[in-house]
Amino acid sequence: MLNFSKINILIIYLVFLFISFFSILNFQKQNDPLIDKKVNLGLDLQGGSYLLLEINSDPLVKEKIQSKVIPLKKLLKENDLDYSDFKINDKNLEFSLNDIEKFELLLFSRKDNLLNPYINNYNSFELDLVIKDNNVRVLFSKYGLLTINNSALKQSIEIVRRRIDDVGTKEPTILQRGEKRILVELPGLKDPERIKSLLGKTAKLNFRLVAENEEFGVDKLLSETGEELNVSKRIIMSGENLIDAQPNLNNQTNQPAVSFTLDRLGAQKFGRATTDNVGKRLAIVLDGKIISAPSINEAIPSGNGIISGNFSFQEATDLALLLRSGALPTPLNVVEERSVGPDLGEDSIKSGITSLIIGFILVILFMIYKYKIFGLVANITLVANLIMLVGVLTILEATLTLPGIAGIILTVGMAVDANVLIFERIKEELKTEKSVIHAFDIGYTKARITVLDANITTLIAAVILFAFGSGPVKGFAITLGIGIVTTLFTAYFMARHLTSIIVLNRKEGRGVNL
Amino acid sequence: MNKNIDFSSKFRSANILSLIIFSISILFILFKGLNYGIDFKGGTLIELRADNRNINIAEIRSSLNSMNLGDVNVKEFGKKGDYLIKVEQKTVNNNQLIPRIKKTLIDNLNAEINFRRVENVGPKVSSELLQSGIIAITLSLAAMLFYIWIRFEWQFSVGAIVALFHDVIITIGIFSILSLEINLSIIAAVLTIVGYSMNDTVVIYDRIRENLNKYTRLNISETSNLSINETLSRTIITSLTTLLALFSIYILGGEILRGFSFAMILGVLIGTYSSIFVAAPVLKFFKVSYKTLEKKEEKIVP
Numbered sequence: 055m056l057n058f059s060k061i062n063i064l065i066i067y068l069v070f071l072f073i074s075f076f077s078i079l080n081f082q083k084q085n086d087p088l089i090d091k092k093v094n095l096g097l098d099l100q101g102g103s104y105l106l107l108e109i110n111s112d113p114l115v116k117e118k119i120q121s122k123v124i125p126l127k128k129l130l131k132e133n134d135l136d137y138s139d140f141k142i143n144d145k146n147l148e149f150s151l152n153d154i155e156k157f158e159l160l161l162f163s164r165k166d167n168l169l170n171p172y173i174n175n176y177n178s179f180e181l182d183l184v185i186k187d188n189n190v191r192v193l194f195s196k197y198g199l200l201t202i203n204n205s206a207l208k209q210s211i212e213i214v215r216r217r218i219d220d221v222g223t224k225e226p227t228i229l230q231r232g233e234k235r236i237l238v239e240l241p242g243l244k245d246p247e248r249i250k251s252l253l254g255k256t257a258k259l260n261f262r263l264v265a266e267n268e269e270f271g272v273d274k275l276l277s278e279t280g281e282e283l284n285v286s287k288r289i290i291m292s293g294e295n296l297i298d299a300q301p302n303l304n305n306q307t308n309q310p311a312v313s314f315t316l317d318r319l320g321a322q323k324f325g326r327a328t329t330d331n332v333g334k335r336l337a338i339v340l341d342g343k344i345i346s347a348p349s350i351n352e353a354i355p356s357g358n359g360i361i362s363g364n365f366s367f368q369e370a371t372d373l374a375l376l377l378r379s380g381a382l383p384t385p386l387n388v389v390e391e392r393s394v395g396p397d398l399g400e401d402s403i404k405s406g407i408t409s410l411i412i413g414f415i416l417v418i419l420f421m422i423y424k425y426k427i428f429g430l431v432a433n434i435t436l437v438a439n440l441i442m443l444v445g446v447l448t449i450l451e452a453t454l455t456l457p458g459i460a461g462i463i464l465t466v467g468m469a470v471d472a473n474v475l476i477f478e479r480i481k482e483e484l485k486t487e488k489s490v491i492h493a494f495d496i497g498y499t500k501a502r503i504t505v506l507d508a509n510i511t512t513l514i515a516a517v518i519l520f521a522f523g524s525g526p527v528k529g530f531a532i533t534l535g536i537g538i539v540t541t542l543f544t545a546y547f548m549a550r551h552l553t554s555i556i557v558l559n560r561k562e563g564r565g566v567n568l
Numbered sequence: 569m570n571k572n573i574d575f576s577s578k579f580r581s582a583n584i585l586s587l588i589i590f591s592i593s594i595l596f597i598l599f600k601g602l603n604y605g606i607d608f609k610g611g612t613l614i615e616l617r618a619d620n621r622n623i624n625i626a627e628i629r630s631s632l633n634s635m636n637l638g639d640v641n642v643k644e645f646g647k648k649g650d651y652l653i654k655v656e657q658k659t660v661n662n663n664q665l666i667p668r669i670k671k672t673l674i675d676n677l678n679a680e681i682n683f684r685r686v687e688n689v690g691p692k693v694s695s696e697l698l699q700s701g702i703i704a705i706t707l708s709l710a711a712m713l714f715y716i717w718i719r720f721e722w723q724f725s726v727g728a729i730v731a732l733f734h735d736v737i738i739t740i741g742i743f744s745i746l747s748l749e750i751n752l753s754i755i756a757a758v759l760t761i762v763g764y765s766m767n768d769t770v771v772i773y774d775r776i777r778e779n780l781n782k783y784t785r786l787n788i789s790e791t792s793n794l795s796i797n798e799t800l801s802r803t804i805i806t807s808l809t810t811l812l813a814l815f816s817i818y819i820l821g822g823e824i825l826r827g828f829s830f831a832m833i834l835g836v837l838i839g840t841y842s843s844i845f846v847a848a849p850v851l852k853f854f855k856v857s858y859k860t861l862e863k864k865e866e867k868i869v870p
Contacts, residue, residue, distance in 0.1 A: 108692075246686070247667050387690075389689075389692060389693045390688065390693045391686065391687065391688040391689075392685075393685065393686045393687075394684070395684040395685065397617075397682070398685055405821050405822035406821060406822070408820045409816045409817045409819070409821040409825075410816075412820055413812060413813040413814075413816030416812040416813070416816060417812055417813060420809060421809070424805065456825060457756060457825070460817050460821065460825055460828060460829070463814075463816060463817050463821075464813055464817075464832070466813050467809045467810035467811070467814065468764070468767075468813075470805075471767070471806040471809070474802050474805045475771065475802055475806075478801055478805075500778075503774065504770070504771055504774045504775075507719055507770045507771075507774060508766075508767040508770045508774075509767070511715060512760075512763035512764065512767055513763075514712065514763065515708050515712075515759045515760060515762050515763030516760075518704050519759045521704075522700045522707075523704070523755075523756060524697070524752070526752075527752050527753060530753075530756050530760075531756070534760065
């Protein structure tokens with residue numbers, strides 16, 4: 055085990071040099087890297103926010119089922135199906151019917167079925183039917199709901215991305231997590247509350263006329279001044295027709311306001327509505343609340359307008375941002391948040407590095423005290439081990455977290471174990487074996503399996519932790535797991551080679567002192 | 569080091585001791601329960617630093633109580649002027665909560681306050697985190713069982729699992745007794761303890777297996793004793809270097825890593841003890857001998 059061919063030695067140190075080269079990359083200038091690879095700092099070390107958002111598709115399902123009312127009634131009427139007791143529930147449409155069989159045929163017809171389209175991806179219809187006596191309920195099928203959910207999630211991710219990009223944070227991560235969730239990571243973010251409030255708003259904007267009296271089809275909404283207004287349910291124009299929105303100051307009042315530009319269709323609608331309703335009041339409704347309800351003084355055909363309300367410049371800026379990015383299809387809830395301020399991150403790096411250095415020095419001193427020159431061998435391989443560990447982390451562009459630093463320190467403590475196992479084994483062999491070289495040889499051979507077995511168990515724990523852990527804990531699993539692999543390499547190849555140099559260069563039976 | 573300690577004669581009393589501590593741990597876990605952190609219980613955690621170092625903790629408490637947030641827990645956290653607030657929040661998705669707390673504190677305490685860390689875990693996510701934590705620990709135990717079963721005989725794998733249960737339950741039991749918080753990093757610590765304790769056990773088992781074949785005339789008690797003695801200096805040295813590293817984290821690594829490193833220190837101590845006094849006696853219980861090993865070799869080498 056102590057004889058190394060030249061080619062083996064070459065391979066061992068080339069592998070070492072290759073991997074350690076990557077660890078140096080972390081020290082290059084950040085703005086002009088030669089090779090763009092480095093260990094990323096986790097949010098707990100550099101500061102920033104982690105948000106887990108969940109979409110709530112219930113309001114959307116309600117909205118979608120309501121949109122089926124008119125085509126459904128039309129279908130019933132066109133086919134002379136008499137229905138009664140028509141009810142619109144949150145998740146279904148309920149009514150009584152005599153000829154259910156005929157209705158069933160119509161509902162599940164694959165030909166030009168606008169009411170209930172066939173979803174090819176899932177081999178299923180969008181709607182489903184529950185029949186009880188002569189009472190039927192039309193509701194979304196499992197895959198219909200899935201389609202609604204998926205498209206809402208995709209759309210939400212897009213809107214979230216637009217809003218975050220607009221705020222201008224560096225390197226945000228926005229990912230889908232499961233069927234209902236969006237993961238957002240914002241490194242270096244200083245004010246998580248603003249982002250949270252921006253993401254928490256659906257930002258559904260629409261323009262509706264204020265009705266004179268409580269006629270049919272009005273909503274009672276509160277205005278910005280606290281006055282209750284009857285607003286028509288009919289939407290003149292919605293936020294979808296907006297192509298731009300900017301904050302600025304209202305020329306007349308010098309109050310912060312938001313100016314907007316409409317697309318061609320929006321401009322037409324808006325122009326027509328303002329022409330027909332001069333003198334009336336127009337309510338600008340955002341998420342069910344009136345921002346302002348100005349009177350229409352004259353027709354506005356240009357497609358440019360201004361929303362002035364009772365807001366600060368910051369609020370106007372945020373409103374413009376929300377309007378530019380578009381409305382979320384459904385509300386988003388923050389189900390998990392972890393934010394770390396930059397100063398705590400710095401403190402964590404400092405205390406992590408300090409404990410790493412101190413732990414390292416303690417272990418090194420102990421090994422020298424215990425094993426003298428062979429302790430030095432163990433220590434040299436320990437340093438090599440750390441360099442390689444950082445190198446592998448760099449190659450993988452892994453994220454280093456505070457528990458990750460703890461994993462490195464733990465690796466320092468446990469890495470010497472491989473060498474200790476081998477050295478102790480050699481010591482035992484030296485008791486019975488006369489030839490020192492032979493004792494080292496046997497020691498390495500016999501300890502090999504033990505070292506492997508012992509490390510694989512920790513590796514298994516690390517892999518499971520990586521699979522189930524989240525965020526910072528994952529960082530721990532990464533450093534612990536990679537640490538085991540580099541430990542095996544350095545102990546079994548490098549330490550063995552260094553030991554062989556010492557042992558083979560000494561005279562038989564002399565001066566080998568474990 | 570030339571040691572010849574008679575471990576096997578102490579197996580019985582050690583096992584009784586283990587059994588008592590193990591039972592006490594179980595009782596505490598069942599009846600006193602665990603102090604779950606917000607990761608597993610849901611709620612809001614705020615780590616704050618006040619520039620005015622003379623703030624009274626009671627002032628923070630009373631101003632938070634005036635907000636009717638339900639169960640609020642305030643404690644000092646590391647340096648003077650640093651506090652940790654935990655709110656067991658009932659409402660979901662309350663975007664206004666954190667700015668409201670900040671404003672109340674600044675108004676009442678008359679100090680500049682910096683929220684250094686905010687964590688907010690909803691009830692659904694926290695139960696998912698707890699579930700995946702339990703799955704992870706169970707899975708790691710199963711994986712260890714399987715690995716030892718492949719590498720050794722089934723008796724060894726039972727011994728290893730008994731030792732692991734012993735370590736995990738007692739570590740968690742001590743957390744229950746001391747009312748220390750169980751959070752995600754403690755789960756990570758427990759999993760690492762599983763790996764570490766296993767590592768220790770494997771080293772001794774490996775030697776027992778080797779010695780069973782080498783000295784076929786020795787019975788399992790004698791073989792265990794010999795093997796434990798032979799590997800003792802390695803066991804001690806490795807535990808020492810690992811503990812050196814862990815104490816370094818515990819003392820210098822900051823508040824956030826304190827619970828984690830404490831659990832690991834406990835685990836290393838208990839794990840080292842259990843590989844000698846729990847894992848080895850199980851082999852004696854099963855009357856393992858060199859004959860047990862022969863069967864397997866016959867299977868592998870036809």
